[in-house]
Amino acid sequence: MTDNAKPTQTQASADNPIVMIVDDDPSMRRALTNLFQSVGLRVEAFGSAAEIMEAKPPVVPSCLVLDIRLPGSSGLDLQADLAKANIHTPIIFITGHGDIPMTVRAMKSGAVDFLTKPVRDQDMLDAVQAAIERDRKRRDAEKTVSGVRSRFESLTERQRDVLSLVASGLMNKQVAAELGLAEITVKIYRGQIMRKMGAKSLADLVRMTEALGIRRTKGNLQT
Amino acid sequence: MTDNAKPTQTQASADNPIVMIVDDDPSMRRALTNLFQSVGLRVEAFGSAAEIMEAKPPVVPSCLVLDIRLPGSSGLDLQADLAKANIHTPIIFITGHGDIPMTVRAMKSGAVDFLTKPVRDQDMLDAVQAAIERDRKRRDAEKTVSGVRSRFESLTERQRDVLSLVASGLMNKQVAAELGLAEITVKIYRGQIMRKMGAKSLADLVRMTEALGIRRTKGNLQT
DNA sequence: GGGCGAGCTATACCTAGGTTTGTCCCGTAG
DNA sequence: CTACGGGACAAACCTAGGTATAGCTCGCCC
Numbered sequence: 006m007t008d009n010a011k012p013t014q015t016q017a018s019a020d021n022p023i024v025m026i027v028d029d030d031p032s033m034r035r036a037l038t039n040l041f042q043s044v045g046l047r048v049e050a051f052g053s054a055a056e057i058m059e060a061k062p063p064v065v066p067s068c069l070v071l072d073i074r075l076p077g078s079s080g081l082d083l084q085a086d087l088a089k090a091n092i093h094t095p096i097i098f099i100t101g102h103g104d105i106p107m108t109v110r111a112m113k114s115g116a117v118d119f120l121t122k123p124v125r126d127q128d129m130l131d132a133v134q135a136a137i138e139r140d141r142k143r144r145d146a147e148k149t150v151s152g153v154r155s156r157f158e159s160l161t162e163r164q165r166d167v168l169s170l171v172a173s174g175l176m177n178k179q180v181a182a183e184l185g186l187a188e189i190t191v192k193i194y195r196g197q198i199m200r201k202m203g204a205k206s207l208a209d210l211v212r213m214t215e216a217l218g219i220r221r222t223k224g225n226l227q228t
Numbered sequence: 229m230t231d232n233a234k235p236t237q238t239q240a241s242a243d244n245p246i247v248m249i250v251d252d253d254p255s256m257r258r259a260l261t262n263l264f265q266s267v268g269l270r271v272e273a274f275g276s277a278a279e280i281m282e283a284k285p286p287v288v289p290s291c292l293v294l295d296i297r298l299p300g301s302s303g304l305d306l307q308a309d310l311a312k313a314n315i316h317t318p319i320i321f322i323t324g325h326g327d328i329p330m331t332v333r334a335m336k337s338g339a340v341d342f343l344t345k346p347v348r349d350q351d352m353l354d355a356v357q358a359a360i361e362r363d364r365k366r367r368d369a370e371k372t373v374s375g376v377r378s379r380f381e382s383l384t385e386r387q388r389d390v391l392s393l394v395a396s397g398l399m400n401k402q403v404a405a406e407l408g409l410a411e412i413t414v415k416i417y418r419g420q421i422m423r424k425m426g427a428k429s430l431a432d433l434v435r436m437t438e439a440l441g442i443r444r445t446k447g448n449l450q451t
Numbered sequence: 452g453g454g455c456g457a458g459c460t461a462t463a464c465c466t467a468g469g470t471t472t473g474t475c476c477c478g479t480a481g
Numbered sequence: 482c483t484a485c486g487g488g489a490c491a492a493a494c495c496t497a498g499g500t501a502t503a504g505c506t507c508g509c510c511c
Contacts, residue, residue: 103328104328105331105344108335119328161458163459171431173431174431176498186458189459189461205397206397208394208397209397212434384487386487409488410489410490411467412490412491412492413489415470419469430468
């Protein structure tokens with residue numbers, strides 16, 4: 006049972022959650038790996054920040070367990086790098102001799118928890134559980150929105166114009182006036198929008214625009 | 229210029245933000261009061277958790293600056309008490325000898341910041357600024373929703389039934405079938421709903437129900 | 452140059468949404 | 482008892498939403 010830089014494979018099964026460990030201390034990695042495996046979690050262990058940045062982002066609910074002191078960059082730097090790379094895997098920090106400003110910074114940046122060594126097993130498991138639950142929720146929300154977004158991308162320019170005005174509550178004739186179109190044209194676009202977006206009702210469509218954060222861009226009057 | 233238990237009055241003007249200080253150390257209260265007043269903030273200083281719980285919740289954007297060690301209950305207890313009392317004024321903690329678990333607990337419970345003594349003036353002012361901004365946003369959102377909510381309360385039972393179904397995207401005839409009504413009845417309720425809710429369009433109405441968190445309560449079929 | 456898709460419009464036709472007026476039942480507050 | 486409000490419905494009428502069919506221009510790609 007080696008546990009150096011290469012990911013430790015565990016429960017290669019279905020799509021159950023993964024815990025990723027980043028710690029330069031092999032004995033710590035081993036201890037954490039054993040702990041998580043004992044409750045049936047998949048584990049991948051890394052020895053440095055660089056290693057995990059090279060790995061591909063996980064596609065299942067997961068979380069990171071990070072020592073705040075890491076060779077090269079600190080855990081906080083890694084947190085910032087991941088955020089910049091738009092990777093939002095929840096992070097649990099562990100520290101031997103962290104201070105309060107560090108803790109505050111980590112928590113403000115969205116860390117799930119910040120545990121001090123020696124870490125009680127149960128505390129760690131609780132934190133991981135909470136982190137994975139958070140990631141699961143985030144992924145669900147993400148998945149829903151991304152489906153809607155890709156359908157939105159498939160709309161033509163004009164259809165988007167009409168969509169934003171319709172979703173803001175204007176009648177077809179008002180949309181037509183606003184865009185310098187005939188009412189019939191708006192109706193036809195509207196039908197196309199409903200089909201492309203897969204909306205079964207106006208209410209559906211409104212909710213989709215809410216999820217996409219589409220706001221009425223006032224003032225696009227045509228001569 | 230005394231600054232004991234009674235609120236220190238400052239800039240009794242309009243509705244600019246209030247900073248509330250809770251610290252049992254008079255010299256600390258005085259120093260903080262001076263600091264905040266120097267940048268034009270209104271200040272109210274208290275000597276204990278009990279005192280501030282008796283005071284009425286502020287009606288303008290505000291924040292709390294709390295020493296984690298307080299006579300009687302700790303700052304964390306006060307934070308919990310305020311949450312239980314449904315008071316969501318943002319909190320900034322200051323501590324002389326806090327530890328990391330304490331910090332984590334405070335931040336998890338929504339504290340804006342957690343500063344260690346000696347506190348740099350600029351850090352404190354930055355934290356207060358952020359806290360007040362957060363409170364302002366929360367209040368704005370709250371105000372909007374509470375208006376909608378009170379209008380919703382004014383609806384009759386039946387109107388609410390119809391509202392939830394209409395907002396979920398059903399056609400009038402489907403709503404009628406679901407509730408065992410005639411279509412015309414649904415139309416009439418629908419009009420009443422639009423008027424009472426002050427919605428100018430169905431899109432408006434849908435957004436209101438979203439804000440209220442109204443979800444389709446499936447399965448209310450009548451014989 | 453012909454086919455294609457987007458954009459735009461018109462006519463015709465149908466369905467869905469919405470108001471007005473009026474009627475009836477029921478329970479309850481005065 | 483009467484007045485009132487909520488709930489339910491009908492007929493009549495009007496507006497808004499939506500589809501089908503058809504026709505036009507423009508730019509683009511092969």
